[in-house]
Amino acid sequence: METIIEVKGLTKVFKTRRTELIAVDHISFEIYKGEIFGMIGPNGAGKSTTFAMMTTLVKPTGGSIMVSGLDVEKEDEKIRQKIGVVPQQHSLYPDLTARENLELMGNLYDVPKKLMDERIDYYLKLVNLKTHSDRFTGGFSGGMKQRLSVICAIIHDPEIIFWDEPTTGLDPQTRQAIWKLAMKFNEEGKTLIFTTHYMEEADKLCNRVAIMNAGKLVALDTPENLKKTSNSTSLEEVFIHLTGEEIRD
Amino acid sequence: MIKEFKQLFRKKVLVVPLFVFPIVMIVFFGYGMGGSVNNVNLLIVNNDMGVSSNALVQELGTFIPKNSDNKMFEITYTKDMSQSEAEDKINSAEYKAVLIIPVDYSDRLAKNEKPEVTLLTDQSDTTSTGIIVETMNKILAKSQPGTILLTVPDLYGSLKYIDFLTPAVIALTVFFGTVMSTGYAVAGEREDGTIVRILMTPVSRGAVIFGKTIHQLILQLARAVILILAAILIFGVTMNGSWLLVALILVIFTFGAVGMGIAISAKSEDMTSFQQISMLFTLPSMFATGVFFPLDSIPDWMRWIAYLIPLTYANDAMRIVMIKGQGINAIAGDLIILLIYSIIIFSVAIRIFRREV
Ligand SMILES: Nc1ncnc2c1ncn2[C@@H]1O[C@H](COP(=O)(O)OP(=O)(O)O)[C@@H](O)[C@H]1O
Ligand SMILES: [Mg+2]
Numbered sequence: 001m002e003t004i005i006e007v008k009g010l011t012k013v014f015k016t017r018r019t020e021l022i023a024v025d026h027i028s029f030e031i032y033k034g035e036i037f038g039m040i041g042p043n044g045a046g047k048s049t050t051f052a053m054m055t056t057l058v059k060p061t062g063g064s065i066m067v068s069g070l071d072v073e074k075e076d077e078k079i080r081q082k083i084g085v086v087p088q089q090h091s092l093y094p095d096l097t098a099r100e101n102l103e104l105m106g107n108l109y110d111v112p113k114k115l116m117d118e119r120i121d122y123y124l125k126l127v128n129l130k131t132h133s134d135r136f137t138g139g140f141s142g143g144m145k146q147r148l149s150v151i152c153a154i155i156h157d158p159e160i161i162f163w164d165e166p167t168t169g170l171d172p173q174t175r176q177a178i179w180k181l182a183m184k185f186n187e188e189g190k191t192l193i194f195t196t197h198y199m200e201e202a203d204k205l206c207n208r209v210a211i212m213n214a215g216k217l218v219a220l221d222t223p224e225n226l227k228k229t230s231n232s233t234s235l236e237e238v239f240i241h242l243t244g245e246e247i248r249d
Numbered sequence: 250m251i252k253e254f255k256q257l258f259r260k261k262v263l264v265v266p267l268f269v270f271p272i273v274m275i276v277f278f279g280y281g282m283g284g285s286v287n288n289v290n291l292l293i294v295n296n297d298m299g300v301s302s303n304a305l306v307q308e309l310g311t312f313i314p315k316n317s318d319n320k321m322f323e324i325t326y327t328k329d330m331s332q333s334e335a336e337d338k339i340n341s342a343e344y345k346a347v348l349i350i351p352v353d354y355s356d357r358l359a360k361n362e363k364p365e366v367t368l369l370t371d372q373s374d375t376t377s378t379g380i381i382v383e384t385m386n387k388i389l390a391k392s393q394p395g396t397i398l399l400t401v402p403d404l405y406g407s408l409k410y411i412d413f414l415t416p417a418v419i420a421l422t423v424f425f426g427t428v429m430s431t432g433y434a435v436a437g438e439r440e441d442g443t444i445v446r447i448l449m450t451p452v453s454r455g456a457v458i459f460g461k462t463i464h465q466l467i468l469q470l471a472r473a474v475i476l477i478l479a480a481i482l483i484f485g486v487t488m489n490g491s492w493l494l495v496a497l498i499l500v501i502f503t504f505g506a507v508g509m510g511i512a513i514s515a516k517s518e519d520m521t522s523f524q525q526i527s528m529l530f531t532l533p534s535m536f537a538t539g540v541f542f543p544l545d546s547i548p549d550w551m552r553w554i555a556y557l558i559p560l561t562y563a564n565d566a567m568r569i570v571m572i573k574g575q576g577i578n579a580i581a582g583d584l585i586i587l588l589i590y591s592i593i594i595f596s597v598a599i600r601i602f603r604r605e606v
Binding site: 055056057077078080081083085087088089090091092093094105108109110152153 | 441442443445446447448449450451452453
């Protein structure tokens with residue numbers, strides 16, 4: 001299988017005035033082209049920080065990351081052209097219309113005008129927002145914003161999609177819709193990387209799952225293998241088994 | 250690149266507060282205020298052949314206004330200077346006032362004729378001028394009751410307090426407006442997460458800052474032009490100088506203010522803390538920089554603060570251009586100081602932005 005992301009000895013230390021916090025602690029893994037890769041772990045495990053480093057938003061303290069053959073340290077602008085990141089917040093401009101939000105992103109990614117218009121129409125239809133395309137997003141419902149936010153992140157047709165907690169706090173219907181969308185992107189050949197709190201989602205949808213705890217990578221395998229090795233029936237059990245029972249916040 | 254940012258800035262601008270605020274301020278403070286001035290740099294051009302003028306000069310040198318402990322005038326003496334040379338001294342702000350005592354002063358007094366002295370003052374500062382002229386009349390009357398005539402030529406046309414106020418209110422408005430709207434944009438985009446989305450695109454952080462700066466420059470210049478035109482049309486304010494120089498001052502000044510807005514908002518966690526921190530920086534500028542009253546009329550300690558604040562130099566330059574109608578040489582000093590300030594603030598801002606956002 002072809003490797004699309006290669007993480008080696010990745011470390012991130014946050015220095016505050018008095019303390020040093022090791023958010024990510026020497027983790028190494030590979031992500032294969034075309035797979036759906038899930039990251040799970042308790043709050044504060046370092047998932048978002050790992051994401052931020054892979055997406056060039058935060059500079060690693062140590063280690064290296066190659067994305068699609070490019071080094072995050074040196075070729076971050078080229079990497080950003082190849083990846084799409086769905087932010088945790090909806091992150092839309094409320095005083096622009098849905099179409100204008102999409103056009104803005106398309107322009108920032110230098111998508112040619114004609115191609116951009118085609119994609120905008122295609123994706124607006126795909127997420128059922130076609131009829132709302134000329135409304136200001138300030139008046140959109142949460143679900144509508146969520147859907148628009150997703151297609152804003154992929155208007156430049158990225159190879160890899162990063163998605164931090166796509167379904168947290170959503171109702172089951174919207175979650176279902178988001179997953180359908182994710183599957184659709186994956187069928188188009190895009191590699192999907194996401195974090196989630198919902199074990200059954202990871203279990204059902206991911207080709208492989210990485211479990212993080214306290215900045216460390218504690219397990220990485222297919223859901224089936226993870227369950228087999230710890231003799232569990234669900235991923236939830238594997239998770240508790242590996243990360244302990246105490247509650248974190 | 251600029252084209253790409255256009256959409257970003259196509260947000261609906263709140264026109265009312267943008268323009269109403271400065272106009273209210275002009276009207277509100279426009280009714281002048283009295284007070285005293287001290288440490289006025291006065292040049293006495295004494296061309297008198299006789300000795301009668303000595304008494305007058307002495308009187309001026311020791312004059313202490315009521316309610317004050319300080320001498321009103323800081324005097325330099327010279328002679329044989331023409332009126333146009335003296336005007337240059339005022340234009341270049343070397344002196345606040347020049348008193349010209351004519352060659353026949355003693356002569357005329359001896360012959361019981363009325364001698365005529367000429368007082369040139371920096372009339373771009375209407376408040377100080379009023380006080381200086383009034384004081385001068387008093388001293389002359391005391392020295393030779395009813396005999397000396399005082400001529401005060403209008404150097405820049407007839408001016409009112411509002412002429413003094415307007416250039417500075419425009420600088421102040423541009424400063425406030427830039428810090429606030431840049432800050433709100435950055436703090437707002439941080440709060441709703443859109444800035445992360447923008448930073449995820451291949452556009453560099455430098456370009457994001459560049460876009461914001463260009464946007465502010467255009468917005469603020471347009472605003473300044475509209476305000477000056479409104480002031481001219483509604484209040485009959487004087488505009489003696491070059492629009493191009495006004496633009497130059499404001500461009501340099503806005504540049505620094507954008508930096509300040511970015512720096513403060515990048516440092517603050519959210520909207521509310523941005524408002525509080527920015528007030529801390531902007532309010533002193535409003536009161537300590539001679540917008541509403543001349544710097545000569547404020548206490549020394551306050552004046553020293555004023556010299557540390559960039560707005561002081563923008564005000565000064567704006568007045569020199571708009572009222573005195575002077576060219577670039579007269580404001581070169583102010584511009585250099587503003588430029589240094591702007592470059593420092595801006596580079597600090599870029600650094601903070603790169604680190605914090
Ligand atoms: N910018 C930051 N400054 C300081 N500490 C941070 C920062 N971002 C994250 N952290 C800390 O790093 C740790 C990992 O956080 P995060 O990656 O968000 O975890 P997760 O996404 O798995 O919940 C947490 O303890 C968090 O408080
Ligand atoms: Mg997280």
